[in-house]
Amino acid sequence: MPSHSAKLKKLMLLAMMTSLDVVLSPLFRIEGMAPMSSVINVIAAVLMGPLYATLMALACGVLRMMLLGIPPLALTGAVFGAFFAGIGYRWGKKSEYAMLGEFIGTGIIGSLLSYPVMVWFTGSAQELYWFVYTPRFVGAAIIGSSAARVVLLKLQEIPLFISMQHLFFGFAFESHPHSLPISRSKIK
Incomplete structure (x- = not known):
C-alpha cells in the first residue's frame, strides 16, 4: 500500500506534467499539429506509466478545450497516444x-476516431473524410516522439527522474546498455 507521501508525489507530478502540456502545446505548435503534446505524452508514459499518462492527457485535453477553444481533437489524439505510449513502455521497457505506442495511438487510432467525433461536433460530413486528420496526427506523433526521445536520453541520466519513475513503476528502467532494472542503491 503506497504511503500518503507517495500518493501526494504522484498527484503533484501528474499536475506538473498536465501543466507543462497545457502551457507548451499551444506555444510549440505547427498549424493543424500539436507535436508538443506527443513529446509530453511519451515523457509521461516513460515516467508515470499508462494510467497516469492517460489521466494527464485527458485533463490536458479538457483544459485546452475549455481555456483555448480547441475542438475535441485535443482529446482524440492525446488520450489514445498517451495510453498506448504507456502500454508500449510497460511492455517493451524502452522509450x-x-x-511506437504514441505513433499508433495518436497517429493511427486517434486520427481515425477524430473523423466521427468531428462529424458529430460540426454536424456535417460533407467536407470530411476518414483519413483527413491522419497525415497531421502522424506527423505530430513522429516529430513529438523523436523530440521526446532526445529529451528522455538526458532525463534518464538524472537521479530524480529515475526515483520518480521508481515511484510509479516500483522500479526504474535504464535506457542503456540493455534496459536492465536499476537497483535501489542507484536511486538513493
Missing part, C-alpha cells in the same frame, strides 16, 4: 516502445 522506443513508448514512441
